[in-house]
Amino acid sequence: MSKLPAARWTRTAVRHLALCAPLLVPLATHAQVSDGVIRIGILNDQSGPYSDLSGQGSVEAAKLAAEEFGGKVAGSRIEIIAGDHQNKADVGATKARQWFDREGVDVIADFSNSSVGLAVQGLAAERKKITLVAAASSEFTGKSCSPYSTQWVYNSYSNGHGLAKLLSKRGYDSWYLMTVDYAFGHAFAADIRKTVIESGGKMLGEVKFPLNSPDLSSYLLQAQSSGAKVIVSASAGSDMASTVKQAAEFGVTRKQSLAAPAVFITDVHSMGLKSAQGLQFLTAFYWDRNDTTRAWSRKFYERRKAMPTMTQAGVYSAVRHYLKSVEAANTDDATAVMAKMRQLPIKDMYTDNGWIREDGQVMHDMYLVEVKKPAESKAAWDYYRILDTVPAKEAFQPLTASACPLARK
Missing domain, CATH: 3.40.50.2300 (Response regulator)
Structure with missing residues (x-):
């Protein structure tokens, strides 16, 4: 094998590395997000007794949060999808399983029904997926708590x-x-x-x-x-x-x-x-509490022709905080994102002094x-x-x- 002088070998190696660099950078970036998309599922009652308080309004609230990031985070596109669980735990669990196993959903938010939420929270924990709960049972942060779940709005x-x-x-x-x-x-x-x-x-x-x-x-x-x-x-x-x-x-x-x-x-x-x-x-949450709540609520009203409920406002806050944490962690890995979610303070129109407790309870004023x-x-x-x-x-x-x-x- 021929030997190159040390200086010439160094120049040659540098040229080769420079040629490879454009290929290496995109691979490293995409490796941080599992499939190149941050996919957020809003699973709730879209047609029954809780559709007004959550429903399509929660979907729009999540979209408002995504739009604040320009539709991208950690170099990856943000996608919001929605599903109707019909207030049936088996329907909700089936939809969540499909989203997690086949459609690459990273996180599911809302629920609006405690029975559905508890079923999905357990399923998500098995798969190390994140749930952002806006349903009310205290069990979410009680004996059924999960290291991959937070309860955002209120509870029993x-x-x-x-x-x-x-x-x-x-x-x-x-x-x-x-x-x-x-x-x-x-x-x-x-x-x-x-x-x-x-x-x-x-x-x-x-x-x-x-x-x-x-x-x-x-x-x-x-x-x-x-x-x-x-x-x-x-x-x-x-x-x-x-x-x-x-x-x-x-x-x-x-x-x-x-x-x-x-x-x-x-x-x-x-x-x-x-x-x-x-x-x-x-x-x-009340839309008319201060200038910040009023400004955000008017954006919401333009889309829904109704002022936001505390659940819809909470879904916005939860999705926004999740995206901030993905950005900070530079990955969609659930363990790393949850660590950032617990570390970062929650500051937005919903609360300016919120934080996530060890049991997953989001602490904020009522x-x-x-x-x-x-x-x-x-x-x-x-x-x-x-x-x-x-x-x-x-x-x-x-x-x-x-x-x-x-x-x-």
């Missing part, structure tokens, strides 16, 4: 326990539960029941009804006959709206107070201020609001009066009380 503790504690302090000491009969309602009922009893109050009864029930009259009559000072509609979406409207028709609220732990601005819009006035509840009277509303969607801010550490269950194994590590 923040809105069930929080509401029961607030009303108990105001002298409501006898309660009756109207519970939608699946994981969402069961979780809220459990947290409310526990808090009422701990506060010295009495539970006078509970009735369970099927999801998406059009006629709740028989259940309301049972609640009315109990004589409880407060009747709680442990439901959401159209079920909660139907409860409030039918309670007004039956005159329930003339002698008894009606409370609902999970109320969305689309519910109030559907019910109308005449039916919903005076209703108090906790929310994670707001006690009251629905305005018709005469107090100055324009369409001018529905809430903010009464108080509940700091994150007071709004959510203490980490020491969490059943999540990750909280004990």
Whole structure:
């Protein structure tokens, strides 16, 4: 083999490396993102009782987040896809499995149904895929928690326990539960029941009804006959709206107070201020809270002709934070991205002081609001009066009380 002088060999090697460099750089870049695309699935109720509070509005919220990055992150295109789980856990799990195994989906967000979300969260953990949960069961960050999951908006503790504690302090000491009969309602009922009893109050009864029930009259009559000072509609979406409207028709609220732990601005819009006035509840987001929330919400309104719910705002925030973390990690590897998600503060129009706790709970302030009277509303969607801010550490269950194994590590 011929020998080159050292100086000439060095010049030759440099020329060869320079020729190879253009080939090596793209390979290194694409190796960081599994298939060259950051694919985000929005899985929720697109056609049923939760479609207004999540549905296509959550898809548009996710697109707004992607557009802030110019449609690309870590050198890869961002793609948003959507699916309707029809409020069936098996349908949702099948769709998620297809997305993960065949369509290269990196993360699934929203859910809007706790039974579906819990089914998919377990599936995602097996595949080391990320879920950004906007459903309500406390189980997501409890015994069913996952190192690849976060719960973004609210849960049965923040809105069930929080509401029961607030009303108990105001002298409501006898309660009756109207519970939608699946994981969402069961979780809220459990947290409310526990808090009422701990506060010295009495539970006078509970009735369970099927999801998406059009006629709740028989259940309301049972609640009315109990004589409880407060009747709680442990439901959401159209079920909660139907409860409030039918309670007004039956005159329930003339002698008894009606409370609902999970109320969305689309519910109030559907019910109308005449039916919903005076209703108090906790929310994670209100479009008219400050200049930043107003500016983002107007962008959303241009697309949907409706102001965003706390779920839709939460989906935007979750997707945006996920993309920021992909950018920081320079990869779509779920373990690396989750590490960045936990490390980076959450600062956006949704919250300016948020963070992700060990159990996956996204910590942010909540707001006690009251629905305005018709005469107090100055324009369409001018529905809430903010009464108080509940700091994150007071709004959510203490980490020491969490059943999540990750909280004990």
